[in-house]
Amino acid sequence: MKVLLIFIIILFTFKPAKSQHLIDTTKLWNVYKCNGAFFWGCYTKTYKFFSDSTIGSLKYSKLYETFDSTNTNWNYTALLREDTLTKKVFWRSNNNESLLYDFNLNVGDTAKVVSSWGNTSCPYSMIVDSIKYNTYFGKVRKQFYFNAPTFYGHKETWIEGIGNTWGLLDNKVAVCTTDYGPRLICYKEKSSLRYFDNYFSKCHQSTVGFKENDFVLNNIKVYPNPSHGNFIIDTGSNYEKNITIKDELGQTIFEIKNDKESVAVSLSQKGVFFISIWHSKGNWSGKIVLL
Structure with a gap:
């Protein structure tokens, strides 16, 4: 009787996910x-x-x-x-x-x-x-x-x-x-x-429109890309900044905070990785393909 009661409770409390439509005007x-x-x-x-x-x-x-x-x-x-x-x-x-x-x-x-x-x-x-x-x-x-x-x-x-x-x-x-x-x-x-996505702080993000005498986002270069493991992140700026690289699961595999214009990175992993650069004047994101 006790086993039957437990089964009934589980049956009524378990709610499988219903089919959910993608297209909706709301x-x-x-x-x-x-x-x-x-x-x-x-x-x-x-x-x-x-x-x-x-x-x-x-x-x-x-x-x-x-x-x-x-x-x-x-x-x-x-x-x-x-x-x-x-x-x-x-x-x-x-x-x-x-x-x-x-x-x-x-x-x-x-x-x-x-x-x-x-x-x-x-x-x-x-x-x-x-x-x-x-x-x-x-x-x-x-x-x-x-x-x-x-x-x-x-x-x-x-x-x-x-x-x-x-x-x-x-x-x-x-x-x-x-x-x-x-x-x-x-x-x-x-x-x-x-x-x-908790990677962000709010639903609407933008790095377009920052003044060129601030953090010059369009000067940032990552090369060579694709790379066989060794590459350069050139920010073109000596402002203090945080640089992080994450894998496709969101795990941080590289992180550094400095004020140098360029950073040499060496990674042994293969795949696509996401680069984020954070600064008080704005942020930048890109990706690197490691072969």
Whole structure:
């Protein structure tokens, strides 16, 4: 009798994660981006769905973006379609559809997707390493962990109902785009925060617009990149600054605080690593590929 009672309690208290749709007009995604090969500036893009458009027999949702922190000046950016039966999300570009997400995958399955911004000239495959259920702001969500072995062992994470932790329309394989270091800062549903990357201090970040006589962000160079382990971070400034390098799991593998213009770094790890430089006048982020 006691065993039966315990089983009934477990049955009624365990609530598995329900299938969660990605496309919804009440959602907002804030994504941190850095533009250009020399990272001339970093900024926040906010994404939101506003309306639908029917092409043939298929219904697409119009995705808009804005750069301002008040979320007032929206511009159309993409057409997305969600198949709620197969749990797949597609991106329509140049009259063709590309797979953006597949939330019906199992461990060991391969997802064939395209690089950031629907670049069909740069396709790649990712393998599902594991699937877990994690809680974000009180809500259990299904989380997919991927490995892309053909691209320096890139790792990615998809969260059902939210998307890629590198950004709604982004991924780690940025070799075919001029956007570098994309990262999902926060995600909201009906104005309520449902995901936040603690690497940041707030949902809207920007390093664009600092005066040149302050911390000259556009002078920062990392070379050679890719590297075989030894490389230089040249800041072009003798201001005191913090430099950190993290791996794809967010673990710090290098950290230094000094006022020298350049720092020589030697690492034995391989893969993609994220560089952050923090200064009282602003911050900068980029990445280094170690072969």
